[in-house]
Amino acid sequence: MIKVETEVLVIGRGMAGVMAASTLAKNGVDVTIVAKSYGTTALSSGCLDILGYIPEVQGVAQPPFSGFKYLVVSNRNHPYLIAGEGDPKKAEDIIREAFDSLPEQIKNLHVGSVENNSWVLTSFGTLRPTAFVQKPLEPAIITGEKESILLTGIKGLFELNPVFASSIAMKDLKSRSLGYVKVKPAYVSIRSLEGAQYLAIPLVSTVLEEDEEFDEFKKELVKLAKRENPDTILLPSIFSTPNLVEKMKELEDACKCRIGEVPTPPESASGLRLQRALNNVCSTLGIKVFHATDLKPEVENGIVKRIVGTRRTLLFTEARKIVFEAEKYVLATGDLIGEGITCDVDEELNVAFRETVFDLPLYIPEGPIATTDPFNPAGQNFSKIGINVNSEMQPVDSAGRVVYENLFAAGSIIGHYDYNAEKCGMGVAITTGYKAAKSILSRR
Amino acid sequence: MSSEKFDVIVIGGGSTATAIARDLSMRGARVLLLERHDIPLGATGRCHGMLHSGGRYAVKDPESATECAKENKVLRRIARHIVEPLGGYFVSIPPDPPEFADKFVEGCKKTGVEFHEMTVEEALREEPNLNPNIQRVFWVNDGAIDPMKFAILMALDAARNNAVIKTHTEVIDLLFDGKTVEGVKAYNHLTGQVERYKAEIVVNAAGAWAGEIAAMAGVYIPIVPNKGTMVVIQKRVLNHLVNRLRRPTDGDIIVPHHTTAIIGTTSINVDDPDKAYPTKPEVVKMFKAAVEIAPIVKKTRILRAYAAPRPLIGAVGVSGREISRTFKVFDHEETDNIEGFVSIGGGKMCTARLMAEKLSDLVARKLGLRAPCRTHVEPLPGAEDEVDIQSLARKYGLYNSVAARAATRWGTLAYEFLDETVKKPELKALVCTCELVTAAEIKYAIEKTWAVDIIDVRRRCRTLMGTCQGQNCTYKVAALIHELTGKPIEKILDDIALAIRYRWFGEREVFYRDQLRQAALKLGIYNTLGNLDRLMGM
Numbered sequence: 001m002i003k004v005e006t007e008v009l010v011i012g013r014g015m016a017g018v019m020a021a022s023t024l025a026k027n028g029v030d031v032t033i034v035a036k037s038y039g040t041t042a043l044s045s046g047c048l049d050i051l052g053y054i055p056e057v058q059g060v061a062q063p064p065f066s067g068f069k070y071l072v073v074s075n076r077n078h079p080y081l082i083a084g085e086g087d088p089k090k091a092e093d094i095i096r097e098a099f100d101s102l103p104e105q106i107k108n109l110h111v112g113s114v115e116n117n118s119w120v121l122t123s124f125g126t127l128r129p130t131a132f133v134q135k136p137l138e139p140a141i142i143t144g145e146k147e148s149i150l151l152t153g154i155k156g157l158f159e160l161n162p163v164f165a166s167s168i169a170m171k172d173l174k175s176r177s178l179g180y181v182k183v184k185p186a187y188v189s190i191r192s193l194e195g196a197q198y199l200a201i202p203l204v205s206t207v208l209e210e211d212e213e214f215d216e217f218k219k220e221l222v223k224l225a226k227r228e229n230p231d232t233i234l235l236p237s238i239f240s241t242p243n244l245v246e247k248m249k250e251l252e253d254a255c256k257c258r259i260g261e262v263p264t265p266p267e268s269a270s271g272l273r274l275q276r277a278l279n280n281v282c283s284t285l286g287i288k289v290f291h292a293t294d295l296k297p298e299v300e301n302g303i304v305k306r307i308v309g310t311r312r313t314l315l316f317t318e319a320r321k322i323v324f325e326a327e328k329y330v331l332a333t334g335d336l337i338g339e340g341i342t343c344d345v346d347e348e349l350n351v352a353f354r355e356t357v358f359d360l361p362l363y364i365p366e367g368p369i370a371t372t373d374p375f376n377p378a379g380q381n382f383s384k385i386g387i388n389v390n391s392e393m394q395p396v397d398s399a400g401r402v403v404y405e406n407l408f409a410a411g412s413i414i415g416h417y418d419y420n421a422e423k424c425g426m427g428v429a430i431t432t433g434y435k436a437a438k439s440i441l442s443r444r
Numbered sequence: 445m446s447s448e449k450f451d452v453i454v455i456g457g458g459s460t461a462t463a464i465a466r467d468l469s470m471r472g473a474r475v476l477l478l479e480r481h482d483i484p485l486g487a488t489g490r491c492h493g494m495l496h497s498g499g500r501y502a503v504k505d506p507e508s509a510t511e512c513a514k515e516n517k518v519l520r521r522i523a524r525h526i527v528e529p530l531g532g533y534f535v536s537i538p539p540d541p542p543e544f545a546d547k548f549v550e551g552c553k554k555t556g557v558e559f560h561e562m563t564v565e566e567a568l569r570e571e572p573n574l575n576p577n578i579q580r581v582f583w584v585n586d587g588a589i590d591p592m593k594f595a596i597l598m599a600l601d602a603a604r605n606n607a608v609i610k611t612h613t614e615v616i617d618l619l620f621d622g623k624t625v626e627g628v629k630a631y632n633h634l635t636g637q638v639e640r641y642k643a644e645i646v647v648n649a650a651g652a653w654a655g656e657i658a659a660m661a662g663v664y665i666p667i668v669p670n671k672g673t674m675v676v677i678q679k680r681v682l683n684h685l686v687n688r689l690r691r692p693t694d695g696d697i698i699v700p701h702h703t704t705a706i707i708g709t710t711s712i713n714v715d716d717p718d719k720a721y722p723t724k725p726e727v728v729k730m731f732k733a734a735v736e737i738a739p740i741v742k743k744t745r746i747l748r749a750y751a752a753p754r755p756l757i758g759a760v761g762v763s764g765r766e767i768s769r770t771f772k773v774f775d776h777e778e779t780d781n782i783e784g785f786v787s788i789g790g791g792k793m794c795t796a797r798l799m800a801e802k803l804s805d806l807v808a809r810k811l812g813l814r815a816p817c818r819t820h821v822e823p824l825p826g827a828e829d830e831v832d833i834q835s836l837a838r839k840y841g842l843y844n845s846v847a848a849r850a851a852t853r854w855g856t857l858a859y860e861f862l863d864e865t866v867k868k869p870e871l872k873a874l875v876c877t878c879e880l881v882t883a884a885e886i887k888y889a890i891e892k893t894w895a896v897d898i899i900d901v902r903r904r905c906r907t908l909m910g911t912c913q914g915q916n917c918t919y920k921v922a923a924l925i926h927e928l929t930g931k932p933i934e935k936i937l938d939d940i941a942l943a944i945r946y947r948w949f950g951e952r953e954v955f956y957r958d959q960l961r962q963a964a965l966k967l968g969i970y971n972t973l974g975n976l977d978r979l980m981g982m
């Protein structure tokens with residue numbers, strides 16, 4: 001058995017968990033993270049959304065905070081409003097503060113502003129609103145200025161089909177009266193991956209790490225740039241490592257145009273970069289990260305005493321118990337994807353949702369868990385399932401009573417919002433992670 | 445009006461219609477086949493895919509049992525590449541009535557259904573996932589067949605014999621010359637045009653919709669649309685098809701199929717065949733019944749549910765289970781004094797060839813065609829030779845698993861589409877990693893087998909049908925269609941919306957555990973990343 005003593009234990013290593021942990025560590029708190037795996041953060045496209053849409057309202061929230069006047073009417077339990085104690089102005093302030101407090105590594109990775117939604121061109125050719133994109137994606141922002149974009153796919157990597165995506169892009173741009181921005185398709189091939197069957201982004205990245213391959217790739221791009229003379233070349237999100245991101249400049253110099261990535265479905269380089277940056281935040285700040293599964297809490301008198309988990313150091317070694325003892329705990333285990341919540345069924349296939357660590361009471365909207373339309377802009381009930389928290393980010397039951405005095409929560413484990421519909425995922429994770437940390441600091 | 449006059453127009457694109465088109469075109473007739481959507485969209489595209497031994501009908505429905513037993517042998521020959529010759533078990537699990545076993549033995553003997561009894565130990569050794577409480581087990585010659593590919597290959601064969609195949613063309617009326625049907629009026633869904641075609645004889649093979657076509661001629665045929673719901677699970681679970689040893693009831697068969705197994709099925713008469721949807725109570729029934737047969741199903745991931753309308757021949761008010769599964773040819777010249785018009789109804793997917801033979805005999809007589817039926821001797825496209833997986837893989841530089849999946853879907857036709865990868869190696873890349881589908885295969889489906897949208901491609905290549913239910917491949921297939929055919933992007937977006945919505949419809953009934961988690965990720969990709977909810981949903 002291993003025993004870990006720490007002041008605060010954070011469960012979950014996604015955006016919300018690391019935001020809480022880093023805020024605490026920067027304030028001198030001894031923090032430890034335990035997680036069973038990576039969650040949604042690593043699968044995302046690494047943009048930091050604040051608020052794109054309000055489900056019931058047509059049109060984008062521009063600037064993001066302009067949406068709050070609708071939010072107070074349509075959803076008073078939205079985590080942003082909860083974090084702001086019900087006051088939209090306070091909510092705005094806490095969001096600004098949270099983004100200000102982002103760890104340096106995360107800030108340095110991104111460009112953008114909390115006060116503005118930019119339109120970024122995606123691998124589908126659609127435009128999506130977001131507040132911050134990673135720097136390698138900056139060229140994918142459609143600023144409204146006249147430019148010619150060469151949307152460039154890699155042969156055999158179907159995550160970005162440039163012909164399809166540029167057709168959609170031109171349609172989308174025209175509908176926004178931006179038809180003068182030209183998006184044209186092109187292809188490059190990566191020689192040693194010609195004829196590969198499982199062509200995925202991590203593989204492309206690995207191959208490009210080899211100098212010879214990279215030089216070949218560069219030559220192809222230069223040829224393309226010479227022929228088409230674009231302002232910008234956009235590629236799928238393939239530059240997974242810092243080394244490759246560094247080399248994008250080399251490509252720009254050689255091609256004499258901007259080189260960027262578009263947000264691409266998982267596993268994309270931008271999601272992996274964000275997760276890696278979060279890992280770096282932990283090592284820089286001296287936050288220990290443990291891997292453990294089957295976490296079981298022990299509670300006494302309304303207080304979480306310890307959490308017992310199972311740990312395997314190597315695949316074939318014996319599983320060992322690991323015990324975490326902390327004064328305070330932060331639950332940042334994500335939603336259905338990250339598995340902070342699971343959904344099981346009984347013999348009659350009646351569904352039962354469960355919070356996976358503490359079995360906390362869940363908010364479950366009334367009615368069917370999914371509408372008949374996956375593209376329903378009002379979202380889906382199952383996305384809104386999560387725990388209830390008070391403004392201190394403490395899990396509460398349906399009557400508003402605090403469940404465990406020393407337990408806090410952050411991120412998509414919290415209910416009452418749908419990031420697919422609202423485009424607000426990372427914003428909620430960052431804000432609630434920050435707020436949970438602040439609540440803990442104020443109790444020291 | 446098309447100036448060309450055909451010998452025969454066949455209405456429908458299920459197993460029945462495509463088998464008729466194949467048969468008549470092989471006898472030398474000039475055939476036009478008109479299907480309102482895609483070739484196997486009706487019952488054929490959504491059936492259980494059982495290559496019946498006849499065992500299921502041996503007791504209650506001897507006529508159908510005999511037909512199945514005969515055709516079983518034929519299809520194993522002419523369609524061997526798309527048949528999985530698994531063999532089937534009939535098992536009795538309490539409280540199945542013990543006396544049914546004796547009736548079963550008697551029925552099989554009478555109808556010529558091959559069978560033998562096995563010991564319970566033997567059966568459990570072969571099928572460790574079976575319920576250990578089984579009392580008696582009989583082996584029969586059941587198999588699985590890909591019903592969609594079956595219809596498509598028959599259409600392909602018809603086309604090779606000069607038939608014209610038109611999909612997405614809906615017959616909206618019949619053309620008359622006095623009391624003689626002389627053609628059809630059809631709406632082309634792709635062009636928005638109304639078209640007219642003439643022929644000596646119009647064959648109504650529209651399955652559960654045959655009653656509607658007959659009504660266009662002012663005649664009545666007793667087609668009862670009868671709904672069956674099925675549930676797809678993520679693993680094959682069993683090595684054989686397993687049936688219950690009792691009268692057919694809801695949820696008594698499990699059929700391993702490609703990478704999945706399909707649990708079936710209910711039998712409910714419905715008014716409108718276009719409204720055959722699965723319901724939650726049916727899914728629950730199916731699930732519980734399957735757990736009884738194979739307890740492992742309880743832990744197995746359910747992918748989705750779906751339903752289809754059977755074209756049974758019967759009388760209104762009679763329960764679907766009581767109606768025979770045999771078929772009937774209606775010569776409207778004889779019964780209704782209308783010339784140039786024949787209908788067919790009932791039957792099974794796996795007896796389609798036999799049904800077509802009977803109907804074609806009649807039509808050939810009317811046309812004065814002398815050539816004999818050859819559909820039982822000629823192999824379907826792709827079944828000409830056995831495919832050696834290793835050498836296929838080696839020839840094109842594929843993983844064995846990828847080559848094996850291509851060969852089970854297409855037989856020797858795999859060589860045709862893989863040949864393109866020699867010049868264009870990027871076509872070797874997988875578009876669907878659940879079912880291992882290469883871009884080359886999708887290109888072939890689009891260019892050679894009348895697939896015009898994402899769902900059409902699904903029926904041919906099994907894209908969208910695997911574990912992720914189209915999460916990773918829907919947009920990739922859409923993109924290929926756009927790139928290869930230049931289909932307008934507005935239409936492509938509609939296709940994506942339709943394909944994802946259609947999957948969702950079946951998944952929704954089983955949203956729990958990993959399938960719900962998958963749905964969450966799917967929305968993350970299409971809506972959070974792609975913003976498609978705002979593009980399509982508003």
Ligand SMILES: Cc1cc2nc3c(=O)[nH]c(=O)nc-3n(C[C@H](O)[C@H](O)[C@H](O)COP(=O)(O)OP(=O)(O)OC[C@H]3O[C@@H](n4cnc5c(N)ncnc54)[C@H](O)[C@@H]3O)c2cc1C
Nearest residue numbers: 012013014016037039040041049334338411412425426968
């Ligand atoms: C495809 C996709 C793209 C997206 N793109 C964007 C985007 O561009 N911009 C944006 O703002 N948002 C985006 N989102 C949403 C965003 O990714 C999430 O809202 C955010 O990552 C949630 O972070 P989290 O820290 O709450 O959860 P997660 O990142 O899921 O972290 C949960 C952590 O908890 C651990 N855990 C869970 N259960 C347990 C347990 N029982 N025991 C131990 N550990 C456990 C997990 O292993 C993981 O480490 C996207 C989502 C998806 C699906």
Ligand SMILES: Cc1cc2nc3c(=O)[nH]c(=O)nc-3n(C[C@H](O)[C@H](O)[C@H](O)COP(=O)(O)OP(=O)(O)OC[C@H]3O[C@@H](n4cnc5c(N)ncnc54)[C@H](O)[C@@H]3O)c2cc1C
Nearest residue numbers: 458459460480486487488491492493494615651672793794
């Ligand atoms: C749940 C279920 C399970 C089954 N399992 C099996 C099994 O395991 N094995 C087996 O052998 N059989 C099985 N069957 C039976 C089998 O599926 C059907 O008997 C057979 O597929 C019917 O084929 P069909 O061509 O007659 O009809 P369909 O396949 O329904 O074809 C009719 C076609 O006509 C088209 N059409 C309709 N109206 C028009 C129009 N106006 N113009 C043009 N086209 C039109 C439709 O779009 C449709 O594609 C099952 C049936 C069901 C419902």
